[in-house]
Amino acid sequence: MVRITCYIRPHKLEQVKTAIATLGISGMSVSDVRGTGNSPETSSWFGGEEHVIALPVKSRIDVVAPDDLREALIKTILDNARTGEPGDGKIFVEEILDAVRVRTLERGESAI
Numbered sequence: 001m002v003r004i005t006c007y008i009r010p011h012k013l014e015q016v017k018t019a020i021a022t023l024g025i026s027g028m029s030v031s032d033v034r035g036t037g038n039s040p041e042t043s044s045w046f047g048g049e050e051h052v053i054a055l056p057v058k059s060r061i062d063v064v065a066p067d068d069l070r071e072a073l074i075k076t077i078l079d080n081a082r083t084g085e086p087g088d089g090k091i092f093v094e095e096i097l098d099a100v101r102v103r104t105l106e107r108g109e110s111a112i
Contacts, residue, residue, distance in 0.1 A: 001096040001109060002070045004063045007033065008081040008089040013059040019080040020063060023072055027112060029062040037090060058089060064096055064112050 008016055013030065020028065034055040044051060065073055074091060082088050101111040 001064055001099060001112065002067055002073075003094045003096050004061075004065065004070075004073050004077070004091060005094070006061050006077050006081065006089060006091040007035070007037075007058045008061065008077070009083070009087065010057055010059045012081045012083075013061075016061065016077055016080045019076045020061075020073065023065075023069060023076060025063055025065055025069070025073070027064070031060045033058050033060045037087075056087065064099065066109050066112075 006016075010032070017028070017030070034057055036055055061077075063073065070093065074093070077091055098107060099109075099111040100107050104111075
């Protein structure tokens with residue numbers, strides 16, 4: 001199993017969620033986060049003053065999926081989240097050793 005964690009632009013969230021669902025993946029966690037990566041800080045004008053936006057809002061999606069969906073999941077996220085501009089986000093891939101469904105005690109892929 002693999003966990004894909006991606007940080008994307010908030011306005012791309014619905015498009016990415018819908019695309020992930022077409023792969024047959026219905027379980028995911030989504031949260032709004034603030035943070036910065038390698039992109040330089042940007043500034044904007046508000047109330048006649050310039051303000052530095054050091055921690056822009058991003059959407060975080062966490063998905064645990066079978067190993068055979070790894071590349072399809074990554075490609076789907078890239079195809080639907082990418083604008084080609086700085087700040088598009090990141091995708092992180094981690095191996096998952098096991099999963100347990102608390103209600104039924106199922107383990108492994110059947111638990112996800």
